[in-house]
Amino acid sequence: MEKLLREKGLKVTKGRLEVLKILQQARVPMCAMDVFNETPRAISASLSTVYRILNQLTEAGILQVSLEQEESTYYEMKGDHHHYIVCARCGKLAPIDDCPIDALDEHIMRATGYAITGHRFQLEGICPDCLKK
Template identity: 45%
Template sequence: MKEILKDNNLKVTKGRLEVLRLLDKSSTPLSVEEIYKNISRESCRSLTTAYRIVNQLEDAHIIRKALSQNSISYYELSINSHKHYIVCSICGKITPIDHCPIEPLENLVEKETGYKITGHIIELSGVCPDCSKKEEV
């Protein structure tokens, strides 16, 4: 993680390292509030500092916004493979989708328009199996 920061001309700080390590370990994207809650106060004293760190890492393209739900943004490492997620509209559970269904469409749109597509975001919502079972009861 230190090399990633150095390669992007960012100073190696405890806060940045903890954010990157946390996102690296997480199987789903995290909000800034979740990040702040799970890193030490020694390296990140306030929620404002957590937002600043996340913004700096996003500006450097080290992390990316993976999805937004209910006006909350969730982040993941950019170095990990491209993923999409579906979010339960009842409990908020986030589940990764195994493949990207948009890549064939991107290729078609590039061919038809001449644009070089640099990214996309898909946000899906639904009701997870657990919440579906609860509704049936």
């Protein structure tokens, strides 16, 4: 991770390394509050610091915004190309295994000449647990 930060022109700090470690180990995207709650207070004592680090790492192309839900932005490591369905009741995330947009990207690139650099796709629904209630 240290090498990656340096390659992107960022100073190696304990906070940046911890945020990267947390997101690299995460099974689903995380919002700033989730990352803050996992970060030892000795490394990052404030939520605003976590927000700043997430924004810096996203601008540097190390992280990507994967979804937005209830006024929260969720982050994951860049290159982890995933899409999710989100329960509208409890907020639980479930990954969508295959990207349903890749074929559409190809069609749009051929039709417009644009080089598509990314996309976001998010579905909302009610999870099986909430449907049982």
